[in-house]
Amino acid sequence: MARYLLRRLLAMPLLLLGVATAAFLLGNVVKGDPLASILNERQMNNPEVVAAAKARWGLDRSMPERYAIYLGNLAQGDFGTSFRTKRPVMRDLLDRLPATLELVFSAMLFGSVTGIALGVAAAHWQNGPADHGARLLALIGSSVPVFWSSLIALYVFSVQLGWLPGAGRLDAAIRPPESVTGFLTVDAALAGDWHAFGNALGHLVLPSVMLGWAVLGIISRMIRASMLDVMQQDYIMTARAKGAGTLRVLLRHALRNALVPALTIIGFTFAYLITGAILTETVFSWPGIGSYAVDAARALDHPAIIGVTVLGALAFLTANLLTDIAYVFANPRIRLG
């Protein structure tokens, strides 16, 4: 196992180099002039301004030169400067990271808790209404376009029913708490500002539920399958014979072991979460990395696109690696070659 992990770890830098190179090619072999997204039409007609802009953004250098500079900068955590915001891409990303993390964490929390509950219920009442209902919910969750379900949810729960606040992280009238963690809910709680806390929490509900829905589906199916597996084993019968109640057998004896295989899908759900976050943030005007990526792509802001893509790949690779490691540790019988 140590050898397997070592090999995976050694492969990481090579994979990252490949990712960085691919991202560089995507950002530099582009149709259309990148200057068009920096300068306006009048400036484009002035050769001096054009030359100055080229020098300023390094566009006058050859491709291999730019690649070498790019790799050197990347190694120091410098993703270049955004065409659109004219700020370092890294700064933009770091500013927006907490908003995305807060959303993704709460979506993951909602998805796992409901997913596990539904999976256990579906396994216990196999082929009953609960099972079919859970299956339908899971199917819809993985089939529905999240940008559309978010729009509809926003309309129904915010506009029509007025139960939840609308887009954004906080009502405009509320002063944001002093930033400590960047998580508005946590920061508000730390500052003791319970009014802001409630408001931030309310804003978090709809996007998290919409984003967590796909995760809920995947997790509930996984838990159901492994619960059905585990429930057939002898030790469950022993527990029952010793007089353990249904709930105790389900949660204390079966679920514990059924959770292990579910670990494998954490990395898998992460891909859904990234995809979903990009679209959910766009609909909910959530000032995170996802909406930043969309704004960058719309404005053909290539340094920003490269930055987001590399960061996304880094997160994705790390999640997959952690999943594999967790899996090996959770189930020592597994031998990875």
Next chain:
Amino acid sequence: MISGTRPLRLRPPAFLGARLPLAIGLGVILFWVLAALTVQFWPLDPPLDMVGRRLKPPSAEHWLGTDALGRDVLSRTLHGARFSIPIAVVVVAAAVALGGFLGAIAGFFGGLLGAAIMRLVDVTLAFPPILLAMAVAASLGPGLENAAIAMIVVWWPLYARLVRAQVLEVREREHVEAAVAAGAGPMRVLLRHVLPLCWTPVLVNATMDFGQVVLLAASLSFIGLGATPPTPEWGAMISDGAKYFYHWWIAFGPGMAILIVVLGFNFAGDGLRDLLDPRTE
């Protein structure tokens, strides 16, 4: 028969369990394919009569309402099939062809070329799919064709991996050894004796992926990297509907269309898998 497919299970519940979703899925797919093929003969409602017909909620006359230019949402939604269905077919077919070809080479011949192909697969799969698609689409510029290319770039490695794994397994079977012993050349062995046994998981995956491609294509259009507004593409229509947020019906029709199509392909894929390969879940 040497193939890995098993005789169908005929226990009634399992039998129904596999057939019912498959039938529902195929029915839905058939409907949208027919729509995609025939809807061009029904004229698109022209956006002319602006005065009385703008932003009307669903009614007996306009079942799904009208949009900001007075166009009938139902008719535009049906026309959307003309874009989403062919794009899904093209992307999945190209991904299967490209990925299958490279994966078969990597699995059958191995060597340096095989290793190079699989490293390319690793790097491509290291990106979250939507981000890679966005980056590719952004560097090619907006448009449905470019969105399709972007999605092929995202999808081919999945099939390369799948086919390679299949080829590695089938390669070791006795009938392949027999064919080699009988003097068949490598290309003949690969094409006639190995690949024909690899298609089951490819077919199941492709069916499910049709739905995922429809979803991603709509997502790209929604964020402005796929089809652009006058096109009645579902993602672009939802993006348009988002601008007229309080007139919910503009986005409702195209969203339902996506949901139904993707559900249909998922049902069909699930049913196919149960039918063809009951071992996997």
